[in-house]
Amino acid sequence: MNHISIVGIDLAKHVFQLHAVDARGHAVFSKTVRREQLRLTLAQLPPCQVAMEACGGAHYWAREIQAMGHEAQLLPPQCVKPFVLGHKNDARDAAGIAEAAARPATPRVAIKSEAQQVLQAWHRVRTRLSRERTATGNELRGLLGEFGLVVATGHAVLRQGEVRALIETHRERLGEMLCLLLEDLLDQWAALDTRLKTYDRRLSMLAKASPDAQRLMSTPGIGPINATLLLSQMGNPRRFPNGRQFSASIGLVPRQCSSGGKTRLKGISKRGNGELRRQLVHGARAALRQFQRQPHSDRLARWACALAARVGQRKAIVALANKLARICWAILAHGRTYHPQGQVA
Structure with a gap:
């Protein structure tokens, strides 16, 4: 079994389905193991890529598998579904996971500590x-x-x-x-x-008690609830190339419906963690209310107040939540503290 490249695991409570393929995508084995046998089975395999769907217990197993020397990867369930051929069962689910993991374009879910x-x-x-x-x-x-x-x-x-x-x-x-x-x-x-x-x-x-949370709370609209929620969801900020990618991961960017060379932007996509998105919107609402009480204090406040006057309060709140998400990414990615820019004396 030294030629195993990817092992797909369909996780469950007691019975796990494994499907192993080689570098060319040919099946090496497909078998069922019980929960207490999974560690022993994986320990006997050479170092390889072990893929699972991101679900309940997946982050725990990913950490355990990494400790064995394998490369653990978590895949979004919606990206695995197209690779499940025929009627659904555990064996086909595991094979679909292995097939999806072989595609570099399949997005990965960050493993939580x-x-x-x-x-x-x-x-x-x-x-x-x-x-x-x-x-x-x-x-x-x-x-x-x-x-x-x-x-x-x-x-x-x-x-x-x-x-x-x-x-x-x-x-x-x-x-x-x-x-x-x-x-x-x-x-x-x-x-x-x-x-x-x-x-x-x-x-x-x-x-x-967290220096990162303290830096986040220097941002308008970010309190202890938002700061700890951001830390629990973002993890390593460097896995996002920029702040827009983080904002897109939580569904705060416009949903695109473009065709024929014509770009059409609709409402926000609402992807990712709904609780984090909701709390950022609540924070943006509080920040905009504070900006409007004492307007023109800094560049962010002037931008938010002008936007609210132009497009309305609700759209401005969502746009400000998007901006706050990007600012929070920059704070964590670069280890900085928020400083208001362009203050008017």
Whole structure:
């Protein structure tokens, strides 16, 4: 088996499918191994390229395979699908992975370190808690509205105790059973709000302990949440040739639909990590609001305010998020701190 060039692995929980090919693309073997046998099987192979789809557990296995001396590569699942021939099964999936890995044009997914995955896990749980808090608050408002009590939107109203006082005021009309339900929903919302604050404090502590995060937070619109999220997703910034490539990887550049020599640009592509894109847009919204309160402070502020006046607030926010993504790439790639340019005295 010294002539093995690429091994494609279809990952699973307990049973893994391997498909090995030589340098000419001819199949060497195709077999199934159990989870506890995978390390031993790969350790017996000569150093080669081991390809997998980027999925749950893929980054862990990529680090383990690299430690064995192999070259681990992760491929986007959507780029592997065209190479799966015939009806889908594990053997054909593994063969498709090996075939896609043989193509230099197939994009690769950067392998995350354990520290990146830990940061990513914190953000994923925080996002889930944020969704649950919003859903619980909306459910509470909806039930109150069903009985003629309208509550303003926003977390501040629920946090300040106005809703609890409103329930107490109308307790006799609403009835004890409904009031118990509403108070229970309010307690659930308060518990979620407290947990979210705990997560925000933890992420702020992580950001303060990281020099890279401190440099990122010198940029307008980038706080501890965005800084740690950028670190968890970007990894090594040098894998992107420039800031535009990083911005394109998270879907903040226009989607192109060109033909016949005519260029047509549409809305943003929305590819890549949706949470990072969403948080950058939130940061850009806050930065633009601050720029408009004290306009013409530096070149970025003047550009954003002029763009908002020309094309509208929403388009300007997305364009500013694109600009912030490029600035953050430059900060991490070159080890610099953001300095406002062209300030007006």
